Amino acid sequence: xxxxxxxxxxxxxxxxxxxxxxxxxxxxxxxxxxxxxxxxxxxxxxxxxxxxxxxxxxxxxxxxxxxxxxxxxxxxxxxxxxxxxxxxxxxxxxxxxxxxxxxxxxxxxxxxxxxxxxxxxxxxxxxxxxxxxxxxxxxxxxxxxxxxxxxxxxxxxxxxxxxxxxxxxxxxxxxxxxxxxxxxxxxxxxxxxxxxxxxxxxxxxxxxxxxxxxxxxxxxxxxxxxxxxxxxxxxxxxxxxxxxxxxxxxxxxxxxxxxxxxxxxxxxxxxxxxxxxxxxxxxxxxxxxxxxxxxxxxxxxxxxxxxxxxxxxxxxxxx
Amino acid sequence: xxxxxxxxxxxxxxxxxxxxxxxxxxxxxxxxxxxxxxxxxxxxxxxxxxxxxxxxxxxxxxxxxxxxxxxxxxxxxxxxxxxxxxxxxxxxxxxxxxxxxxxxxxxxxxxxxxxxxxxxxxxxxxxxxxxxxxxxxxxxxxxxxxxxxxxxxxxxxxxxxxxxxxxxxxxxxxxxxxxxxxxxxxxxxxxxxxxxxxxxxxxxxxxxxxxxxxxxxxxxxxxxxxxxxxxxxxxxxxxxxxxxxxxxxxxxxxxxxxxxxxxxxxxxxxxxxxxxxxxxxxxxxxxxxxxxxxxxxxxxxxxxxxxxxxxxxxxxxxx
DNA sequence: GAATTGTTCTTTTCCGATAAAAGACAGTAT
DNA sequence: ATACTGTCTTTTATCGGAAAAGAACAATTC
Numbered sequence: 204x205x206x207x208x209x210x211x212x213x214x215x216x217x218x219x220x221x222x223x224x225x226x227x228x229x230x231x232x233x234x235x236x237x238x239x240x241x242x243x244x245x246x247x248x249x250x251x252x253x254x255x256x257x258x259x260x261x262x263x264x265x266x267x268x269x270x271x272x273x274x275x276x277x278x279x280x281x282x283x284x285x286x287x288x289x290x291x292x293x294x295x296x297x298x299x300x301x302x303x304x305x306x307x308x309x310x311x312x313x314x315x316x317x318x319x320x321x322x323x324x325x326x327x328x329x330x331x332x333x334x335x336x337x338x339x340x341x342x343x344x345x346x347x348x349x350x351x352x353x354x355x356x357x358x359x360x361x362x363x364x365x366x367x368x369x370x371x372x373x374x375x376x377x378x379x380x381x382x383x384x385x386x387x388x389x390x391x392x393x394x395x396x397x398x399x400x401x402x403x404x405x406x407x408x409x410x411x412x413x414x415x416x417x418x419x420x421x422x423x424x425x426x427x428x429x430x431x432x433x434x435x436x437x438x439x440x441x442x443x444x445x446x447x448x449x450x451x452x453x454x455x456x457x458x459x460x461x462x463x464x465x466x467x468x469x470x471x472x473x474x475x476x477x478x479x480x481x482x483x484x485x486x487x488x489x490x491x492x493x494x495x496x497x498x499x500x501x502x503x504x505x506x507x508x509x510x511x512x513x514x515x516x517x518x519x520x521x522x
Numbered sequence: 523x524x525x526x527x528x529x530x531x532x533x534x535x536x537x538x539x540x541x542x543x544x545x546x547x548x549x550x551x552x553x554x555x556x557x558x559x560x561x562x563x564x565x566x567x568x569x570x571x572x573x574x575x576x577x578x579x580x581x582x583x584x585x586x587x588x589x590x591x592x593x594x595x596x597x598x599x600x601x602x603x604x605x606x607x608x609x610x611x612x613x614x615x616x617x618x619x620x621x622x623x624x625x626x627x628x629x630x631x632x633x634x635x636x637x638x639x640x641x642x643x644x645x646x647x648x649x650x651x652x653x654x655x656x657x658x659x660x661x662x663x664x665x666x667x668x669x670x671x672x673x674x675x676x677x678x679x680x681x682x683x684x685x686x687x688x689x690x691x692x693x694x695x696x697x698x699x700x701x702x703x704x705x706x707x708x709x710x711x712x713x714x715x716x717x718x719x720x721x722x723x724x725x726x727x728x729x730x731x732x733x734x735x736x737x738x739x740x741x742x743x744x745x746x747x748x749x750x751x752x753x754x755x756x757x758x759x760x761x762x763x764x765x766x767x768x769x770x771x772x773x774x775x776x777x778x779x780x781x782x783x784x785x786x787x788x789x790x791x792x793x794x795x796x797x798x799x800x801x802x803x804x805x806x807x808x809x810x811x812x813x814x815x816x817x818x819x820x821x822x823x824x825x826x827x828x829x830x831x832x833x834x835x836x837x838x839x840x841x
Numbered sequence: 842g843a844a845t846t847g848t849t850c851t852t853t854t855c856c857g858a859t860a861a862a863a864g865a866c867a868g869t870a871t
Numbered sequence: 872a873t874a875c876t877g878t879c880t881t882t883t884a885t886c887g888g889a890a891a892a893g894a895a896c897a898a899t900t901c
Binding site: 205206207208209210211240241242243244247262263309310311312321322325342343344 | 881882883884885888889890891892893894899900901
């Protein structure tokens with residue numbers, strides 16, 4: 204009948220890392236800031252560390268008595284927040300099969316199977332609904348729209364609109380904008396990853412997200428920035444269940460990113476546009492290739508969205 | 523400790539209207555369909571109507587005994603759903619003054635002042651967050667971002683992108699698409715409203731929303747369609763508190779709509795583009811004019827968003 | 842006297858319970 | 872045979888309460 208203490212447990216685990224690395228711990232407010240929790244939680248952590256004999260704690264003095272070992276850590280199942288637990292569980296069902304579009308979602312059943320209260324599930328579904336994969340019937344159940352080809356196409360359409368615009372805005376950023384320094388840093392990381400690609404190619408997706416978020420940030424538009432959450436969600440879960448051809452896919456994307464970065468640095472709108480489009484096109488094709496081919500007639504939207512991309516908008520300044 | 527019975531009360535009131543108009547009532551399933559509620563609720567309504575002597579109810583026979591009077595209706599406060607109550611209350615505070623950007627939102631306080639449970643407020647805030655006016659701090663409070671100039675600009679930017687694309691898609695719709703018939707109907711309604719504008723100009727906003735939703739629907743993209751919810755919310759609440767110049771504003775918009783509709787019917791992409799842009803530009807200007815001029819330096823995004831619109835994207839097919 | 846600690850109060854997060862509303866199914870009327 | 876009604880089951884919407892986490896303030900320490 205109360206919230207779980209995962210915040211404490213998760214912060215405790217991270218704090219063990221800090222202790223192991225430094226041999227002692229900073230002041231309570233400072234620890235709170237680095238761990239991203241309140242001082243109340245910090246003091247709970249310190250209390251337990253003192254209790255288990257990891258440190259001696261007397262006011263300002265927190266010195267390590269022994270190095271933390273594997274047993275000191277809380278198991279990972281206990282450090283996840285409720286929403287993470289629900290999200291993962293839900294996405295597994297969604298992607299790991301048997302989730303037909305049109306199927307209805309039962310809050311109570313979902314809550315019982317995951318082992319949480321209904322409120323948590325409800326709130327998750329409301330938050331999740333903005334991804335466009337589920338829909339609520341008034342005073343009734345939720346309906347699964349499914350991870351379909353048409354979803355992928357609609358997503359790609361918006362992404363392309365937003366990212367082309369963001370990339371153009373990025374190229375127009377003043378010389379002294381901190382984004383340029385961050386771009387240099389990311390470029391270096393791309394090169395570093397490329398050199399050790401054989402062993403580290405799995406790290407690419409994290410770099411990918413950081414790069415695209417940086418670009419989107421240049422739009423200075425909250426709707427564009429927020430929309431990247433949808434893309435990130437899709438990539439995160441979708442590719443987690445679909446590791447086929449991961450290495451090649453990432454290798455291609457990495458090269459495209461480097462060309463894209465070079466184009467941004469040139470500040471030439473035409474070059475930026477071309478490099479961005481090239482990358483977006485391959486991202487879309489890759490995503491579509493991994494969505495199982497479905498009966499198109501059952502998805503009128505997909506057909507239309509595909510034809511949509513052929514429509515030529517009259518040239519002109521954006522409004 | 524349970525849900526309110528507003529669904530029943532609201533449906534009951536609408537059913538009184540049906541009864542008054544027709545003199546008798548259809549079958550239970552049919553009534554459920556027209557009122558948009560389940561048969562369980564329909565039977566509750568019929569039971570009360572029989573009890574209060576409005577009808578005699580015996581199986582299939584439901585005949586009116588007396589015409590419904592004002593006293594038969596439930597008061598409007600009791601027919602609103604919890605989320606409507608919370609939304610209105612929240613928007614009133616947001617727009618009716620004293621809501622500074624950066625201010626923090628207290629769930630418990632809000633719940634107490636509105637007289638509802640915390641769960642309802644929480645769920646409302648989560649749902650409302652997609653409008654980009656509030657933001658959540660992890661494990662902590664919500665922060666009000668405010669109905670600022672920069673919000674209006676960011677909103678307008680996306681709206682323009684989406685609507686230009688939707689309008690182009692609309693013009694490319696096949697001749698036999700039902701949207702064309704609906705467009706004809708809306709055009710006729712525009713003309714009818716225009717003829718009686720002096721007395722009925724307040725009805726324009728409802729027509730406005732239906733027209734724009736029809737256009738957006740042609741995109742066949744759920745993200746574009748859903749985004750219109752944001753615009754509709756803004757217009758609904760903002761203009762509800764800002765009636766200054768309403769008649770002129772609506773008159774201009776009505777004429778622009780007629781030109782826009784004519785352009786769509788011409789199916790000429792260049793004409794569609796021009797008419798759509800003209801209308802969007804005046805909609806943006808009108809909205810901006812009604813947002814109080816604020817300290818631009820405190821809102822870096824606003825400045826940038828305004829310069830953004832000057833950037834000329836290289837012409838080319840959409841990806 | 843500025844930062845840190847000790848203490849207390851507030852707010853968020855979450856669960857279980859319950860009435861309203863939806864939905865299912867069998868029986869009955871046309 | 873089809874559509875409607877009567878009855879029963881399932882599911883959703885909402886509240887109150889309790890523990891965890893945050894935040895504020897007073898008392899120390901360097």
